[in-house]
Amino acid sequence: xxxxxxxxxxxxxxxxxxxxxxxxxxxxxxxxxxxxxxxxxxxxxxxxxxxxxxxxxxxxxxxxxxxxxxxxxxxxxxxxxxxxxxxxxxxxxxxxxxxxxxxxxxxxxxxxxxxxxxxxxxxxxxxxxxxxxxxxxxxxxxxxxxxxxxxxxxxxxxxxxxxxxxxxxxxxxxxxxxxxxxxxxxxxxxxxxxxxxxxxxxxxxxxxxxxxxxxxxxxxxxxxxxxxxxxxxxxxxxxxxxxxxxxxxxxxxxxxxxxxxxxxxxxxxxxxxxxxxxxxxxxxxxxxxxxxxxxxxxxxxxx
Amino acid sequence: xxxxxxxxxxxxxxxxxxxxxxxxxxxxxxxxxxxxxxxxxxxxxxxxxxxxxxxxxxxxxxxxxxxxxxxxxxxxxxxxxxxxxxxxxxxxxxxxxxxxxxxxxxxxxxxxxxxxxxxxxxxxxxxxxxxxxxxxxxxxxxxxxxxxxxxxxxxxxxxxxxxxxxxxxxxxxxxxxxxxxxxxxxxxxxxxxxxxxxxxxxxxxxxxxxxxxxxxxxxxxxxxxxxxxxxxxxxxxxxxxxxxxxxxxxx
Numbered sequence: 001x002x003x004x005x006x007x008x009x010x011x012x013x014x015x016x017x018x019x020x021x022x023x024x025x026x027x028x029x030x031x032x033x034x035x036x037x038x039x040x041x042x043x044x045x046x047x048x049x050x051x052x053x054x055x056x057x058x059x060x061x062x063x064x065x066x067x068x069x070x071x072x073x074x075x076x077x078x079x080x081x082x083x084x085x086x087x088x089x090x091x092x093x094x095x096x097x098x099x100x101x102x103x104x105x106x107x108x109x110x111x112x113x114x115x116x117x118x119x120x121x122x123x124x125x126x127x128x129x130x131x132x133x134x135x136x137x138x139x140x141x142x143x144x145x146x147x148x149x150x151x152x153x154x155x156x157x158x159x160x161x162x163x164x165x166x167x168x169x170x171x172x173x174x175x176x177x178x179x180x181x182x183x184x185x186x187x188x189x190x191x192x193x194x195x196x197x198x199x200x201x202x203x204x205x206x207x208x209x210x211x212x213x214x215x216x217x218x219x220x221x222x223x224x225x226x227x228x229x230x231x232x233x234x235x236x237x238x239x240x241x242x243x244x245x246x247x248x249x250x251x252x253x254x255x256x257x258x259x260x261x262x263x264x265x266x267x268x269x270x271x272x273x274x275x276x277x278x279x280x281x282x283x284x285x286x287x288x289x290x291x292x293x294x295x296x297x298x299x300x301x302x303x
Numbered sequence: 304x305x306x307x308x309x310x311x312x313x314x315x316x317x318x319x320x321x322x323x324x325x326x327x328x329x330x331x332x333x334x335x336x337x338x339x340x341x342x343x344x345x346x347x348x349x350x351x352x353x354x355x356x357x358x359x360x361x362x363x364x365x366x367x368x369x370x371x372x373x374x375x376x377x378x379x380x381x382x383x384x385x386x387x388x389x390x391x392x393x394x395x396x397x398x399x400x401x402x403x404x405x406x407x408x409x410x411x412x413x414x415x416x417x418x419x420x421x422x423x424x425x426x427x428x429x430x431x432x433x434x435x436x437x438x439x440x441x442x443x444x445x446x447x448x449x450x451x452x453x454x455x456x457x458x459x460x461x462x463x464x465x466x467x468x469x470x471x472x473x474x475x476x477x478x479x480x481x482x483x484x485x486x487x488x489x490x491x492x493x494x495x496x497x498x499x500x501x502x503x504x505x506x507x508x509x510x511x512x513x514x515x516x517x518x519x520x521x522x523x524x525x526x527x528x529x530x531x532x533x534x535x536x537x538x539x540x541x542x543x544x545x546x547x548x549x550x551x552x553x554x
Binding site: 170 | 360382387396397416
């Protein structure tokens with residue numbers, strides 16, 4: 001049976017995920033730009049694993065209070081766990097003597113192990129986590145949509161509203177400190193919005209693949225544009241197109257949405273690599289023309 | 304403020320700094336009056352960059368106190384008066400920023416979390432350093448001298464009362480060195496305090512009236528530059544570590 005595009009918008013199964021997909025496309029690269037800037041590309045992955053522990057704790061609490069459905073508190077649990085994980089990792093990184101990659105590795109393993117053990121205690125099995133690990137459309141509810149909208153608004157207000165400060169802190173921490181910017185608070189804020197984005201995206205993309213939507217569009221954008229602001233905006237455009245495109249594709253072909261979306265972003269990255277030398281040649285030509293016309297003047301002696 | 308004002312721009316008292324357990328600065332005391340232009344000199348590893356970084360609150364002190372304009376350096380509010388040029392022109396993280404984006408970050412400070420990319424002060428400073436035509440070029444695609452000019456513009460765009468620079472002439476051609484020196488001269492004449500780490504006085508030889516020389520983490524001279532002791536340019540961190548720790552650090 002052929003599905004008309006309009007039917008996607010009126011279908012209960014697709015409408016909420018489509019809106020959430022746009023929100024994921026807008027927010028994930030905002031966070032990803034700061035993480036790439038800080039050389040912390042794997043933080044999203046680590047937080048995705050911690051969010052699984054939160055999902056399991058949500059199930060456990062849901063079982064205790066006989067919530068219906070039993071996973072009612074799974075996403076709130078993921079939210080709390082990933083925010084706590086984000087803050088802890090930032091503090092451990094700053095005040096502890098643990099290197100970033102070791103701290104992230106502990107987060108990875110602790111998160112997944114906690115999730116598997118606690119879900120068992122909650123009376124479920126590892127299978128209960130599959131929808132959260134790989135993403136699923138069938139489980140998206142109106143409550144999830146409300147949570148997603150709230151989280152997306154918070155991430156965008158912080159990520160775009162404070163972009164100059166966050167860029168300075170992630171790009172040149174020493175200068176930021178000397179300028180009197182609250183470096184520690186901003187680093188924690190970045191980790192927290194990363195946690196919010198993981199929670200927002202894990203329903204559709206899955207905890208194991210959330211990080212890809214944060215990082216790959218940014219890597220693709222970096223190949224074709226220059227400057228921090230342009231990179232962030234281009235990455236957002238790529239991620240929205242991939243998230244929507246992937247979701248629409250899964251309406252026609254029975255494929256897991258998270259995997260399709262991530263593969264599309266990787267395809268975009270591959271295309272950006274092909275375009276890169278062309279863009280660089282054009283840029284070099286412009287730079288050469290500018291040099292000939294003297295855009296870089298000798299420094300004025302005194303003014 | 305002019306030299307001789309009651310509250311010094313910089314006050315360092317009995318400062319000790321350890322790096323990785325090794326002492327780098329010992330009992331350093333220093334006062335810089337508002338409006339002074341002071342050169343911090345010394346061989347490699349003498350601790351001059353560490354002292355500068357401690358002055359702007361980037362490097363934590365192991366002991367002693369540092370005040371800027373009468374306030375502790377830990378008080379972020381006082382940093383609104385500081386313009387800082389680090390030793391190595393940072394590329395702005397993994398995502399290279401444009402010259403304009405980089406200079407605009409200089410407008411940020413305590414309580415000032417927003418800045419416009421097209422702020423007239425940014426355009427004016429880029430023009431002052433001769434880079435108005437390269438405002439939208441990533442700084443990673445610039446020469447060392449051009450990048451250094453961007454960093455100086457970033458420090459100056461906030462109209463600092465205290466300008467702190469770590470080897471601003473390194474990797475910069477002679478003509479640009481003279482032009483940068485002229486900017487420091489003009490700022491100093493207008494009452495801005497300038498503390499600059501230098502390997503040699505170079506283009507500032509006529510302007511620096513006070514040289515503070517460090518050797519192995521201690522101040523060994525504070526006065527007229529012409530009276531300063533000669534230091535061994537071959538002395539380096541390796542020797543400093545060995546002498547401080549009393550042991551070889553070779554494997």
